[in-house]
Amino acid sequence: MRIGLFGTGRVATALAPALVAAGHELAFVAGRTHTSVLALAALAPGCAALVLPLTQLPPADVYLLAVPEAAVPELLAAVAWPTGALVAHLAGALPVAVFAAAPQVHGGVLYPLQTFSPGRTIDWPAVPLFVEAPELAAETTLLALARSLSLHVAQLDSAQRLHLHLGAVFASNFTNHVLGISHQLLAEAKLDFNLLAPLVRETVDKALSAHLGPFAVQTGPAARHDAPTLAAHAAALAAHPAWQALYTQLTLSIQAAEAARVARPASPA
Template identity: 60%
Template structure:
């Protein structure tokens, strides 16, 4: 990813949304010298709460941005399912640059609105209440329908992050699927681990060194090449014992079997790790 920063120019930005992404992005934009001119949300209270954290930001009571002070960028940071609905209801100044922050939505959805210039400003990160994001380390994936829009979004990205890259829709959508596996599915599996340890009256912290080594190893080498465990070893007795342990949790048992099968299908017999270990 590019680490070169173009000349910084403060931007006037209207935020559409006040949820997990917008509530982290708004203050970050302000801290890097940009001006958040307005905040709109489907609930006025949410818009007001975020605007209170952004000196100079007004609360937009409606989606008629053509009648409001102009912005250089209108940033749609709403749930993916709401983006088409908001675009259809909004009225932007002719020629306005409007970008969404979604990983899975195509740039082409802006083609239905020829009076605006479409773009994508996708932060590859998970956002949760109470967690502070280090934006310098967040990969930002940029796409735009025109060169001027691309340049503005890239410059905005570089003002926030050291990891900024143009990423076309098809690549970004595949990236989003990969991110779901890496983050959302992994977190769900960790939730199952937490629940099993709670049942056994053991602390979840016991897994911390294992988790760190697993992630560090997967970053250092192709993850499939460092797969370990009973499924990779085709250790039938251990697999059977684990399945018996999970008999009280049918859904988790089915998931265990499915993941074990997937591991075995991915690794040909000649490449199996038959050494002892987790």
């Protein structure tokens, strides 16, 4: 397919070479700064580097909006889209209904469930891709595009995708923040953060493989109501009141989840 790519951030930078590797033609990259679009366009032979706003849009089979969610409505309003163009955003929490503001286009969603960071190589065949489009022709095209990139493609409506994105924020972004707290606490004690690596890997592996879900394999002082340890930890966090409050809230949440799990009736044999 001939693809027009809007955006020069983390997602666009990971997606552009993947599209080329999958055999697609990257017609152009469009962004706000000349330097960033030049750098990304250089990854694809013959790719044009366009700076927003655009007075004329080159033809493409699919226009992909790899921009922050808040920028999608603005972009839809600012670009003179060809009538009948297929335009898809890549956002997790943005409903497909956002395209109602641009009735001249066929709107859709191509959502990659992955975290993107500079310098990290993405294994695109392993990335789950979720497609949504109100019209059959747009859906068919986006499914074909998704399947050229990934071995894990599914259709998901906006409500399901919002819940998936919310779960992903807890699983990835919040987990990363908590690991950041761990990193700083160990650094303050002059301890190597890599000491936690085996524990973190086992925790994730166990949570992903737990038959009854991660709550069923919860361990630690909160789950066992170890009051002396909980008090010692709270005292050790005195210099970090925000983290101390977070520790308390997570402890209460763990204990509530554990109480609900224990009280849940056993499934019949």
